Amino acid sequence: MQIIRTDKQKDNLAKFFWDMAKVAFTLLVLGPFAKPESISLFGLVIGTSIGIILGLWGYILDGMEVRK
Numbered sequence: 203m204q205i206i207r208t209d210k211q212k213d214n215l216a217k218f219f220w221d222m223a224k225v226a227f228t229l230l231v232l233g234p235f236a237k238p239e240s241i242s243l244f245g246l247v248i249g250t251s252i253g254i255i256l257g258l259w260g261y262i263l264d265g266m267e268v269r270k
Contacts, residue, residue, distance in 0.1 A: 212263060219260030227253030 206212050230249025234241040 206263075206266075212266060216260045216264035219256050219263060223253045223256035223260060226256060 206215065227249055230252065231246055234245060
C-alpha cells in the first residue's frame with residue numbers, strides 16, 4: 203500500500219516538514235534568547251537536531267518521485 207499517491211500529496215507533505223523544521227528551530231533555539239536566563243545547551247542541541255531532522259525529511263520528500 204502506497205501512502206503518497208499523488209505529486210500534490212508529496213509536495214504538501216514536504217512543505218509540512220519544512221514548516222515544522224522552522225517551527226521547532228524557532229521555538230527551541232531562538233525562543234530562549236527572548237529570556238536569556240532560560241538558555242540551555244541541551245535545549246539548543248535538541249532544537250537544532252529536531253530542526254535538521256525535519257528539514258532533511260522535507261528535503262528527501264521534496265526530491266522523491268511518486269511512482270505511478
